[in-house]
Every structure is written in structure tokens, then in C-alpha cells.
Amino acid sequence: MNQRLSDPDLPHSATKLEERAQRKAAKRESKKAEIAVSTLDALKRLGYANTTMRDIAEHSGMSLGSLTYYFTDKVELITYCVRLYKAEFIGRIESAVSGYTAPNRILDSLAAELARSITDDLSTHRLWYDIRSQAMFDPTFRPVVAEIEDKLNRTLGVALRAASSQGGLAPSLGYAMIDGVFRQLMQNTAEEPLDQAELTARFRQALERLV
Amino acid sequence: MNQRLSDPDLPHSATKLEERAQRKAAKRESKKAEIAVSTLDALKRLGYANTTMRDIAEHSGMSLGSLTYYFTDKVELITYCVRLYKAEFIGRIESAVSGYTAPNRILDSLAAELARSITDDLSTHRLWYDIRSQAMFDPTFRPVVAEIEDKLNRTLGVALRAASSQGGLAPSLGYAMIDGVFRQLMQNTAEEPLDQAELTARFRQALERLV
Amino acid sequence: MNQRLSDPDLPHSATKLEERAQRKAAKRESKKAEIAVSTLDALKRLGYANTTMRDIAEHSGMSLGSLTYYFTDKVELITYCVRLYKAEFIGRIESAVSGYTAPNRILDSLAAELARSITDDLSTHRLWYDIRSQAMFDPTFRPVVAEIEDKLNRTLGVALRAASSQGGLAPSLGYAMIDGVFRQLMQNTAEEPLDQAELTARFRQALERLV
Amino acid sequence: MNQRLSDPDLPHSATKLEERAQRKAAKRESKKAEIAVSTLDALKRLGYANTTMRDIAEHSGMSLGSLTYYFTDKVELITYCVRLYKAEFIGRIESAVSGYTAPNRILDSLAAELARSITDDLSTHRLWYDIRSQAMFDPTFRPVVAEIEDKLNRTLGVALRAASSQGGLAPSLGYAMIDGVFRQLMQNTAEEPLDQAELTARFRQALERLV
């Protein structure tokens, strides 16, 4: 990082100002993250359309004003949250499939992680599917959705290729099919919880078809 | 006067009153359908959340009051519409897969029909996915969604079994996977139209994996 | 009645017309009464403000159009109903107090009738108090209310005077006080039914103070 | 900085935060009262059923949104108003009857106060009777009505017992009878103003019968 080295002729104060600005930005960012965590909690319960800014404020112990102080918009806040959680989800998927080379082990691990996430992060996934639907009609959401789907697609693609003997499916077809299964099982689970083993088996069966 | 013909002994001939009541009911039903068509138009463009009753009224050249005269509720109106269009969709799928016995022919025909519907009925499908998402948070929509998914599931199940040599997938897994692909291609098509051939090929490839 | 004798030079048809008109009017009046009875049923349950014209139509098996065919207005319909029922109520009160000369017997009978009516005609009385309140803000109702209160006032005045040894209360004060008790007991009864004996005793005690 | 003074050991001094919160709450409460005053004005003129939230907003120079910012509901707003005014009324009645021991003086003072209030607070009382009628059909109003009637009942009970030589009326019967008179005179006054002396005389005569 050459930030500190830059423009040594500028008076000290300038550098100090930059430093301070940086500290500020960092603080701001951490505050945003903090808000986002609380917000997610509220969103998961009620869904995008049914969660008001006031709900979020109350739920996170913040003032209504603070929310718009840190996020210009309701949409910005929501997308920030979604990004945050999907990053984590994708991270877990990556961990699950890395570290194995045997195709069977990859698929086992992946199926297990998907199954786990459905029960553990049920409401967060619901929110994701909610937002993705919004994006169909509200262009504002498209960038986040595109970005996340792209990552998911790539992550899954890597795993499937690693687990495939032959050259396989058209790119993104694997993601689409697993996503369909994921969404269905999530919906089922929301209505009547399925057990881990059953979920894992389903995913395993679906994955089998894709390699 | 042929009042005598309406004798209760003659079960086949309805009385005049009954006839009139029947005509009334039929007229009402046809009016509802007429409204539904206009409504669908508006919904397809804007999505459920962004379509107001006023939008619908204006779009269908009716007064706001008339809408609630025929449909008690916004939800009732929307579900009526969704049901109407999905019935047609399912009908087409059924025609597409019946009449063939050779597995390849079945899959070809099914893939073609799915591809065709994506381009032709794009916005209607968008609406369907929108409503299905709503159902996650709004229980009112669940019955329609469940009913339709059930039919889709069965219809596809029949086709896949007919095209399968071996005993196959867990029930509903096939539907989930094709649904995932359908949704993805629909979304892609909405952003940049894919050509028929490409769409068909994708579906064909996906179906292959399921038999 | 010199209706028939009037203008003998007019052609027969004129008289016939008059007769027919009269028959018509009578028929119309009986139809109105018939509607009113059904209407009362609906009103009693829901109160003035909560009863829609559609409620009434459905409840009485009539069409919405017929209602406005026989009554120009919702208000006209309601006042017609109120008049109808209060006439009956006043009639009963009159019967209850006539036929006795001994003060005690008069009061006993009156108290018993009031008590009976509270339990038997509870919802009708609720409607009455509802309408009387409406009249405070809606002048349209004032004529009916005035007319009925006048009759009640007179009827009760007669009874109280008959049961009084000395010259008593300022006119209408007796009515006001009994009305207060009636309203209170009606309200209590609506919440938790009091038994006849208790109600009668209360009225008896109140009446005692007025003679 | 006198932060130290807010030491939790010193129970008497609130912390700054608490102080501020308190000030906020107080301000909010005073604003609610301010709104209530304007609202009462509108309600008194038009009655409950004929006063819309929009009317109230316009009348009090506020926006529609502000109204629901302070009061969740139309009902909450109205009950708040009713409570506010009845507290004052009951307070006056209490003052009127306390401070005297001679039965005659008690009754004189009470009668005078009732008479005064009828002319001075005519429209507020009209509203009270309106709301009380609403309560018959709308359970939401029952708690306020019950609460207020209970207070009135007790206050009057105390006064009547103080003015009675013998043990008297069944509890609440006195209230019911005076209430009947009050309502009647209020209604009369609304139509053609009676003078103070006449009103007082009527109340005096009615009260006489209850002791």
C-alpha cells in the first residue's frame, strides 16, 4: 500500500487528514455492517415487502434517522444485507467442496452443506429468493442478484467439474438445476421440517445427475 | 307458454328461473374471465407488488368498484388470474408429451414446448414466479401455489416416467430441477432474448439427465 | 268518506282508476312492511352504521334494486323500520298499564313489561338508542325520534299520573328517568343477561320514586 | 461535566439520558393533548361517524400522517379525547359536591353544576352519548365507556349517599336516572336553549327523588 508514501511534499496535516478520513470510513463501514446484521434478523422474519424501515429500526435498536444516515435508501440497505449473507453462504460452499479430490467426497460434502444450510439458514434463503423475484420487476435489485448468482454459478461450476469424469453440462445448467432443488426443499422445509438425512439424500441424488 | 315443460318430473329441463339464474352465473363468470385477462396484462408488466387495483381498473377500462364487485379481494383477483393462465400452460405441456411413446420424441416435444412457452409467455411466467415468492410470506397465496405446483409436478412426473428406461428420480426432484432451469432461462430471456434452438437444446440437455 | 261520491260526472273509468290506484298503494304499503320486517332483523344484529344495503338485501332475500324501489333512501328505510317497531313497543306498554286502577298494580305491570321487553327485544332497543344518537348529528333522523319520544313520553305520563297520589313530577321528567334506567339495564343485559326478577325489581324501585 | 452527579447511587438524580427521554415523552404527551383538543372540536361538531381522519387533520392543521404518528388508530385518538374531556367533567362534579355537608346544599350545588355543564359543554356531552352508543356495536369502545361510567357512577353515588337521610337506592340506579335526565335536557338544549334556572330546577327536582 503506497497510501502513506504518496505526496510527501504535502504538509503533515494533509496526511493526517487522510488517515482520519480512512479511520472514519472504516468506522462507518463497521457501523453499516453492524446495522446490517440486525436488519437481516428483521428481514428474515418478515420478508422484504413486509418489513418496514420502522420495523428494522426498532428491531436493531437504532433510530429511523440513523438508518437513512448510513444507507441512502431502503433498497441500498436491503441489498447490503443480502450481499453480506450470501458472501457467507458462498464461503461455506467453497470450504465444503475444497479439500477433497475424490468425486464422491466432493458431492457428499456439498450435499451435506446444502442440507445443513437449508435448516440452519432457512429464513435467510427465503429472503434471497424474495429479493431475486423482486429483481424481475425492480431493476434496482438486478446488480446484486446478478453478482451473487454469478458467484454461486462459478463456485458450483468448479465443484461439479472437479467431481465430473467426463466433460459435462453446459455451464450454469448445473447451478440452475441445483437451485431448483434447493428452492423446493427450502419451501418444503418451511412448511414441515425435513430431517438432515433426507435433505442430504435428495441433494446427493440431484448432484449425481449433474456429473 | 311452455311453463309446463319445466315440470319437476322432467329432470332434464330446468325451470325458467333456473335457466335465468344459470345464464346470469355464466355471464358473471365470463365477465370475470374478461377482467382477468386485462388484469393479467397489467400484472405481467408490473408484477404483483407494483400493480395497484387502480392500475388494473384503468387498464381494463373498469371502475375500481366493479373490480371488487366481481372479486372480493385483490388476492382473489390475482389468484384467479394465476390459476387461469397456469391451467393453460399445464394443458399445453400435457398435449406436448402425450401422443408419443418413444422416449426421445417425448423429451424433444417437451423441450420444444418449454422453450416456446418461455419466449411466448415470458411475462406470464415471471408473474408466476413472483406469486410463488409472495406465498413464502403471505399464506393467502399458498393454496393456489400448492395446487398449481402439484399439477405441474404430476404432469412432469408422468412425462419423465414415460421417457425413462430405468426407475428413476425421487418424485418431485425432476420437477424441481426442470423448474430451476426454466426459471433461469426465463430470467436470461428477459434480459437478452435467447433463440428457440438454444433454449430447446438447454432443456433437452437438462431432461436427459433426469431419465 | 265521500271519495266515491265525488264528481259523478267523471266517466266511470276515472273512478276505476282511483280504485286501482288505491289497491296499488295498499299493495305497495304491505310490501314495504314486509321488507321492513326483514330489514329490522338485519339492523338489530349489526346496528345502523354497520348494516349495509347489501346486507339488508341479502338478509331479506330481496334485490338491492327493490330496496331503493320501495324506499328512496337508506334513511327512509331505517326510519320506517324504527317507527314500525316502536309502535309495537308503545302498544305493549299501553296494554300493560291500562286495565288497572290500583297504583301498585299499574307499577307492577309496567315494571314487568319493561323487564320483559329488555330481554325479549334487546337488539331492537339497541337499534333505537343507536338511531336516537344518530339524530344528534344527522337532522334527517330527528322527526322519527321526536315523534316516538313524544309518544313514549305521553304514554308513560298517563301511567305515572294514574299511579300517583299527589300531583307529581314535571312532565317528561319521569320519562327521562325511566329511560335512563332502561338504557342502563339494556346495556348491562347485553353484556351479561340479568334475570327477569332482578330487572323487574329495578324498574319497580325506579318507578316508585316517580309517583 | 456533572456526569458524576448521575451516579446510580444517587437515586434522586436521573441520568442525562433518562432526563432527555423524559422530556421527550413529556413533549410527546403534550403534543397528543394538543391534537386531542383540536380533534374534540371537530368531533363535537360532526359526531364520531361523520368525522373523518382527514377532517381532523385539516382542522388541527396537521398532516394525516402525523395523526397516526401520535395515535395508532382512529379509535385510539377518539378514546383519548373522550377520556380527556370526561376526566374534566368528573372533576367538576366532584368539586361541586365536596365541601358541603348539608344535604340541601349538596343537591343545590350538584344541580347547578349539571345545569352549567349542559349549556357550557353541550357538544362535548353530545359526543359522549354518541360514543357510548357506538360502544353497543363496536367493542373497541367498551373499555373507555365502562371506565368512565364507572367513575361517574361512583362519584354520583358518593354525593347521593351524602345527601340521603335513609339508606337509599340500589347502586347505579341513581346514576342511571340522572343520566336519563341529563341526556334529555342536553337534547332539548341542543334544539332550543333552556335557561340555567330552568335546567337547575329540573335537576333539583330529579335529584330530590333519589335521596
Add this chain to the structure above:
DNA sequence: AATGAATGAGCCTTCATTCAT
């Protein structure tokens, strides 16, 4: 930096009344 009071545009729904048949 943080707050929350205030707003106003907009939504769904209700309902008495009109009128063509």
C-alpha cells in the same frame, strides 16, 4: 453523528346510489 417528528402520496376497501334491461 444521530435523532425522530412530520409528511404526503398512495393503497385497498366499502357502500349508497344509479340505471339499463
Add this chain to the structure above:
DNA sequence: GATGAATGAAGGCTCATTCAT
């Protein structure tokens, strides 16, 4: 005589956003 389809004006309520402090 009788009907009920159609209306439109109005009502209560929601909520993201603004802004003075």
C-alpha cells in the same frame, strides 16, 4: 314491477423519506 351490474367518492391506514435540531 323488479333486478343487479356498475359506479365513484370517500375512508382509514401505511410507510419511505425528509429535515430541523
